[in-house]
Amino acid sequence: MVITIIGAGYVGLTQATIFANAGFKVYALEVDQNRVDIIKSGRSFFYEANLDPLVENAIKTGMLIPTTSYEDALAESDVIFSCVGTPDNPDGSSNLTYVFDVVDKIINTIGESSKILVQKSTVPVGTGEKIIKLLTDSGSNVSYVSNPEFLREGSALIDSLWFDRIVVGSNDKTASDKVLDLYKLVTGQRGNIAARAGISTSGRDSKEGEYITTSVNSAELIKVTANAFLATKITFANSIAKLADATHADINEVMHAVGADPRIGRSFLNAGRGFGGGCFPKDVSGLISSGIEYGVEIDILHAVTQENESMPSYIVEKVIDHENGPLTGKNVTVLGLAYKAGTSDTRRSPSIKIANLLVEHAGAKVKVHDPVAMQDRQTLDALADDITVINDLTEAIQNADAVFIATDWPEFTSLSPSHYADLMSGKIFVDCMNSFSPDAIRAAGLTYVGVGR
Ligand SMILES: NC(=O)c1ccc[n+]([C@@H]2O[C@H](COP(=O)([O-])OP(=O)(O)OC[C@H]3O[C@@H](n4cnc5c(N)ncnc54)[C@H](O)[C@@H]3O)[C@@H](O)[C@H]2O)c1
Structure with missing residues (x-):
């Protein structure tokens, strides 16, 4: 064959x-x-x-x-x-x-x-x-x-x-x-x-x-339904994370217990900076379009798209609120450009949106680093003009007033909070994927900002 x-x-x-x-x-x-x-x-x-x-x-x-x-x-x-x-x-x-x-x-x-x-x-x-x-x-x-x-x-x-x-x-x-x-x-x-x-x-x-x-039609519908459902789960967690922020609850504690129910399951309930990549965003919008083509409004998916797109700016605004003003002139390092860990794919990456918002909206001086996703022309073109790409992780963290962990690569999440604290000159630690323990970050003398925590 x-x-x-x-x-x-x-x-x-x-x-x-x-x-x-x-x-x-x-x-x-x-x-x-x-x-x-x-x-x-x-x-x-x-x-x-x-x-x-x-x-x-x-x-x-x-x-x-x-x-x-x-x-x-x-x-x-x-x-x-x-x-x-x-x-x-x-x-x-x-x-x-x-x-x-x-x-x-x-x-x-x-x-x-x-x-x-x-x-x-x-x-x-x-x-x-x-x-x-x-x-x-x-x-x-x-x-x-x-x-x-x-x-x-x-x-x-x-x-x-x-x-x-x-x-x-x-x-x-x-x-x-x-x-x-x-x-x-x-x-x-x-x-x-x-x-x-x-x-x-x-x-x-x-x-x-x-x-x-x-049947052929069922097979086609299975694929996009699976992706749209996973995107909805993530987005549901993100919506509740905003309420957790407003009420000083911790979304990780909430979703750990919610997901313990086998009817719900723990996976894809991690709140964070939202989904991206070459599949989820376009599969959700494609399913909405299929619905329209056949006269069926799938309203829930409009909400998923809208809520997901709000997450990068939600995080940047949260930091601006925390600092009582824009980050004008501050040295901010964004760690991670890939849409998720384990790939060099940066298509529709929320990490890139965060980096760009920090420059264009918050007025920060931004450096970025990713273990594998910095070579691609498309990635470099997607970054705002004033962003500096740094090849070395230590150099990227050094003298930062704020560090954003935008993609949860093990290269970043395995570093101890004190390692970050020793290299940084400021104290703002933004955990965009809720990968760290807030207590451990605070114990290292840093200020913890998570999503729904
Ligand atoms: N990437 C994923 O994780 C993933 C997972 C499941 C399903 N999918 C689906 O699989 C499909 C492919 O996704 P991908 O991420 O591999 O895309 P990709 O863009 O990485 O690869 C597609 C390749 O097809 C080539 N190509 C385009 N037109 C061609 C032609 N006429 N003849 C020969 N080659 C041609 C392109 O040059 C490109 O290299 C998409 O429909 C995607 O939604 C992707």
């Missing part, structure tokens, strides 16, 4: 690398020549823990073939996974340009040969039906399977090898069974793949994920 993965980004490269390490010949078909060249050199163009050894091995063994050529890749392939981006349009709806471009290219490249097209990109409900119609009308011999992806950046390999569920939606049982068989073959190899990547299997080995077969 030969596989093509179209779009070698966070999702596509991870999946291509796993299939190649499981013994499949895999074409990574990518339009960006620079990305192709980097992958050819045996590494990833983004940071994801443990991925590089697998990319290196797959390139060395010749099982992973990065290419920009549709003809080369598709001629040989039986199964084609589409993993291209689905960003949002200015009105919040999903931009499906890349998705339909891929369908066009497949129709124009494969002639009458028989293939399975697997949709891994997150697409709005109803997209698969439109693609199936295009494929049928073109006379091509392509079966369509919706197979949404659930990996999280920062734990992409573990999530893929020890998945909670694989969802396949199709009206072609033979095609969806073939796709399920691919995942089952990978599961049989996951111990070897993990060992090659340097991932410990201990405590994980017995995990059996669920294989779920659905």
Whole structure:
């Protein structure tokens, strides 16, 4: 079985690398020549823990073939996974340009040969039906399977090898069974793949994920509903955090006890500076748009978007209130630019919004540092002009009047409060992700500002 993965980004490269390490010949078909060249050199163009050894091995063994050529890749392939981006349009709806471009290219490249097209990109409900119609009308011999992806950046390999569920939606049982068989073959190899990547299997080995077969529309709706629900949980915690601030309660104490109820669960109830990244914001707005398209108002999601967008300025205002005025001329260090720890991805990162607000709204002199997310052109372009990027963590903290822990990288959360206190010249410690103990920060002589604490 030969596989093509179209779009070698966070999702596509991870999946291509796993299939190649499981013994499949895999074409990574990518339009960006620079990305192709980097992958050819045996590494990833983004940071994801443990991925590089697998990319290196797959390139060395010749099982992973990065290419920009549709003809080369598709001629040989039986199964084609589409993993291209689905960003949002200015009105919040999903931009499906890349998705339909891929369908066009497949129709124009494969002639009458028989293939399975697997949709891994997150697409709005109803997209698969439109693609199936295009494929049928073109006379091509392509079966369509919706197979949404659930990996999280920062734990992409573990999530893929020890998945909670694989969802396949199709009206072609033979095609969806073939796709399920691919995942089952990978599961049989996951111990070897993990060992090659340097991932410990201990405590994980017995995990059996669920294989779920659905209609195409259900599969599409499952993916965006899962993300919108998680975004709603975070936002709910953030809303209650504001009330905790106003009443001197501690949101961590509150959510620890609330989440102890198994009907609720503790995960995704951490209050903080809000969600970002390439998925949650656009999946929430995409679901709102799908609702509108089919005459259904999903009001709760409007509130989620609005509340989430308020969090960076809520935190900056809280510090301004605390200081009884703007931070004009103060040296402020923002630690973390990635939208979450474990990735170099800064798409829609609330940490960047905080850094920019500190310059543009609070009048501070801002330095930023991130362990892996400072090289990317897009990241640098997203930062306000006057922000200084500092490569060394100690240098970034030194002489700061205020430090904002904007992304909870272990590099920052594992440092002791006294380490910060010794390096800083001021006392303001802003814990945007509620990662520290307020008492420990205060014991080091710093002023603690959290979210809902
Ligand atoms: N990143 C995540 O954590 C994650 C998790 C689950 C689902 N998803 C979904 O998976 C999809 C891909 O996300 P991503 O984060 O990997 O995006 P990405 O932007 O990192 O990768 C997409 C890649 O596709 C390439 N591409 C675009 N058009 C192409 C074409 N016609 N032919 C070949 N390559 C093309 C781009 O150059 C890019 O490298 C999205 O729909 C996203 O919502 C992402």
